Amino acid sequence: xxxxxYSSWRRFTQPAALSDKAPKISAAKRSxxxxxxxxxxxxxxxxxxxxxxxxxxxxxxxxxxxxxMLSLQIPSLRGQILxxxxxxxxxxxxxxxxxxxxxxxxQINTTNNGALQTVAQxxxxxxxxxxxxxxxxxxxxxxYHMLTNANGQTIYAAGPEDDALLAAINNGSLPGVTAxxxxxxxxxxxxxxxxxxxxxxxxxxxxxxxxxxxxxTALAGTNGxxxxxxxxxxxxxTGSHEITAPIPxxxxxxxxxxxxxxxxxxGLQNAVSTMNADGGSVIVEDPSTGAIVAMANYPSFxxxxxxxxxLNDFSNPAxxxxxxxxxxxxxxxMASALDLGEITPDTSFNDPGYINAGGQLIYxxxxxxxxxxxMTQVLEHSANVGAxxxxxxxxxxxxxxxxxxxxxxxxxTGIALPDEAAGQFPQSQNAAQAELNLAxxxxxxxxxxxxLQMVMGYGALxxxxxxxKPMIVQSVQQNGKTYxxxxxxxxxxxxxxxAKQITQMLIPTGIYGDAQTYLIQGYSVAAKTGxxxxxxxxxxxxxxxxxxxxxxxxxxxxxxxKLDHPQTNIFGGFAAGPLWRQxxxxxxAYANILPTN
Amino acid sequence: MQAYxxxxxxxxxxxxxxxxxxxxxxxxxxxxxxxxxxxxxxxxNSQLQQQAQISQQLLxxxxxxxxxxxxEQSPAYILQQAANLGMQPGNWGDQP
Numbered sequence: 001x002x003x004x005x006y007s008s009w010r011r012f013t014q015p016a017a018l019s020d021k022a023p024k025i026s027a028a029k030r031s032x033x034x035x036x037x038x039x040x041x042x043x044x045x046x047x048x049x050x051x052x053x054x055x056x057x058x059x060x061x062x063x064x065x066x067x068x069m070l071s072l073q074i075p076s077l078r079g080q081i082l083x084x085x086x087x088x089x090x091x092x093x094x095x096x097x098x099x100x101x102x103x104x105x106x107q108i109n110t111t112n113n114g115a116l117q118t119v120a121q122x123x124x125x126x127x128x129x130x131x132x133x134x135x136x137x138x139x140x141x142x143x144y145h146m147l148t149n150a151n152g153q154t155i156y157a158a159g160p161e162d163d164a165l166l167a168a169i170n171n172g173s174l175p176g177v178t179a180x181x182x183x184x185x186x187x188x189x190x191x192x193x194x195x196x197x198x199x200x201x202x203x204x205x206x207x208x209x210x211x212x213x214x215x216x217t218a219l220a221g222t223n224g225x226x227x228x229x230x231x232x233x234x235x236x237x238t239g240s241h242e243i244t245a246p247i248p249x250x251x252x253x254x255x256x257x258x259x260x261x262x263x264x265x266x267g268l269q270n271a272v273s274t275m276n277a278d279g280g281s282v283i284v285e286d287p288s289t290g291a292i293v294a295m296a297n298y299p300s301f302x303x304x305x306x307x308x309x310x311l312n313d314f315s316n317p318a319x320x321x322x323x324x325x326x327x328x329x330x331x332x333x334m335a336s337a338l339d340l341g342e343i344t345p346d347t348s349f350n351d352p353g354y355i356n357a358g359g360q361l362i363y364x365x366x367x368x369x370x371x372x373x374x375m376t377q378v379l380e381h382s383a384n385v386g387a388x389x390x391x392x393x394x395x396x397x398x399x400x401x402x403x404x405x406x407x408x409x410x411x412x413t414g415i416a417l418p419d420e421a422a423g424q425f426p427q428s429q430n431a432a433q434a435e436l437n438l439a440x441x442x443x444x445x446x447x448x449x450x451x452l453q454m455v456m457g458y459g460a461l462x463x464x465x466x467x468x469k470p471m472i473v474q475s476v477q478q479n480g481k482t483y484x485x486x487x488x489x490x491x492x493x494x495x496x497x498x499a500k501q502i503t504q505m506l507i508p509t510g511i512y513g514d515a516q517t518y519l520i521q522g523y524s525v526a527a528k529t530g531x532x533x534x535x536x537x538x539x540x541x542x543x544x545x546x547x548x549x550x551x552x553x554x555x556x557x558x559x560x561x562k563l564d565h566p567q568t569n570i571f572g573g574f575a576a577g578p579l580w581r582q583x584x585x586x587x588x589a590y591a592n593i594l595p596t597n
Numbered sequence: 598m599q600a601y602x603x604x605x606x607x608x609x610x611x612x613x614x615x616x617x618x619x620x621x622x623x624x625x626x627x628x629x630x631x632x633x634x635x636x637x638x639x640x641x642n643s644q645l646q647q648q649a650q651i652s653q654q655l656l657x658x659x660x661x662x663x664x665x666x667x668x669e670q671s672p673a674y675i676l677q678q679a680a681n682l683g684m685q686p687g688n689w690g691d692q693p
Binding site: 080093159263 | 663671
């Protein structure tokens with residue numbers, strides 16, 4: 001073999017080890033090596049596959065699902081707001097808003113000159129909005145836009161209107177017009193209790209002001225989620241959807257009685273107009289529970305047209321605006337001294353017509369000297385000198401301010417509404433100034449209180465001495481369950497005996513007072529008038545008010561009427577008195593309380 | 598069948614275990630069951646969607662009726678209706 005002429009070539013092409021000797025690695029071993037190589041390779045692939053399939057599973061699934069799955073939010077239905085009798089004051093509607101397509105409308109108009117007029121008339125028949133309001137909007141050459149009514153509010157269609165709208169769009173009666181699913185908030189009683197309720201901004205589920213804001217979480221509920229496959233256009237396909245159902249918002253029942261609220265609002269509007277005042281507030285409270293039955297302010301707004309309202313009108317001055325209460329404060333000065341046993345209703349003193357407080361003379365509102373008078377007569381005369389005398393000589397600053405705090409002044413009442421003010425009664429380190437403050441505060445000057453604080457304080461006088469926490473929410477209903485709120489007693493402020501005495505002192509005050517309210521035939525009332533002028537140089541800054549309760553011996557309602565800066569007559573009894581009397585009459589009739597005397 | 602089994606045994610040296618047509622039949626039945634189930638699911642899904650639509654319509658009707666009721670219960674509306682009927686606030690007859 002080695003002699004072959006091709007031997008050198010064979011040596012070159014066939015290594016000696018293979019050609020001349022037996023192979024060093026047997027076929028079996030080679031199979032094992034090959035097998036190991038394959039096993040290693042497949043193991044490597046397996047590890048890699050496991051990495052992607054197991055470790056990166058979530059990521060890859062998410063990537064894949066993002067291509068063809070869609071997560072859709074299912075909005076929860078916002079809860080309703082109701083009055084104490086179940087009348088709906090706010091609810092959310094579902095239906096359609098109306099969209100105009102300018103391009104299509106222009107084409108239609110070009111083809112047929114009177115076509116837009118026909119579309120406007122057809123829309124007017126469905127929505128009730130005048131065709132003359134709709135036509136200019138259909139002629140607008142802008143982008144897609146929602147149609148609005150004469151007040152600039154979006155037109156929504158619900159119930160039969162929505163059915164008619166969709167039918168008209170489908171049958172071609174409204175070319176160039178489409179409907180879009182919509183949810184919107186409606187306030188069926190328009191502006192009734194607007195500053196208590198607040199409003200929800202269009203296109204959101206976010207409450208602003210009032211109950212809508214302070215109870216936002218409960219009212220809004222929880223949105224649901226739908227996880228669904230979609231087609232190439234992103235539209236959900238029929239098939240299996242993973243759905244987390246939305247939780248509807250809670251319904252909130254207020255302590256407000258819509259009828260009494262209406263009486264208060266209408267009466268206040270008339271009184272402001274008659275007295276040429278800048279505004280005013282009325283609060284009606286049930287003193288046995290602290291429930292606010294009505295809380296009206298003027299000016300106010302219509303939450304259905306909130307965009308047309310002034311920003312200042314959204315807040316609720318009955319809880320957020322401080323004022324000098326004037327002589328209505330004297331009842332607290334007297335009640336405090338009665339509770340301490342420092343005076344009785346018959347305690348008498350000599351009123352020379354002035355009193356020295358911190359080096360300054362304080363006079364009665366009418367500059368008169370009443371001579372010897374009892375404490376009851378001090379209230380009847382609404383004598384500043386008498387109230388100052390009690391504060392300076394019987395109570396002292398420490399007791400007086402301790403009682404004011406106990407009656408709830410200088411602190412928020414805790415009502416479930418936003419933006420409540422705490423009020424203030426400034427105390428000076430300067431002895432003379434402190435004495436002057438004490439005297440002035442005793443008859444309601446140089447002190448800042450809110451109307452609600454005054455009402456809750458008088459509530460304590462009316463119910464036997466207990467300060468109640470004001471209730472505005474009566475109950476909350478969610479998922480078929482009702483959570484009922486119970487009255488909360490904050491503290492006892494004065495004894496039942498002192499409360500009875502001050503009530504007896506306020507009865508003649510209401511009838512015979514110099515700044516008297518009017519006699520209410522058949523009913524005994526406990527009331528006090530107040531006229532305060534923060535700026536004595538300018539009477540137009542006066543606050544005129546009457547506050548009291550009726551029937552006096554078994555009070556059903558505490559009523560405050562306050563007018564801001566009345567021009568026709570600045571005195572509480574004459575400016576606010578007529579409305580106070582009217583409300584008592586109406587409330588006694590409304591509550592079926594029969595005359596007793 | 599016996600002839601087929603004998604032929605099979607003769608050809609392979611062992612008896613035939615599963616007839617091919619039986620497999621085909623099983624596949625056909627399975628396919629039929631699958632298709633019928635899918636059709637049923639699709640039908641139920643369609644019914645569910647219809648029910649959801651009806652439910653939505655009923656919800657909208659309920660809201661609409663609630664709104665109408667609330668409007669007619671509002672004091673302003675009642676007062677207006679009373680005025681339309683010729684009623685007016687009474688004279689209380691008391692004196693200032």
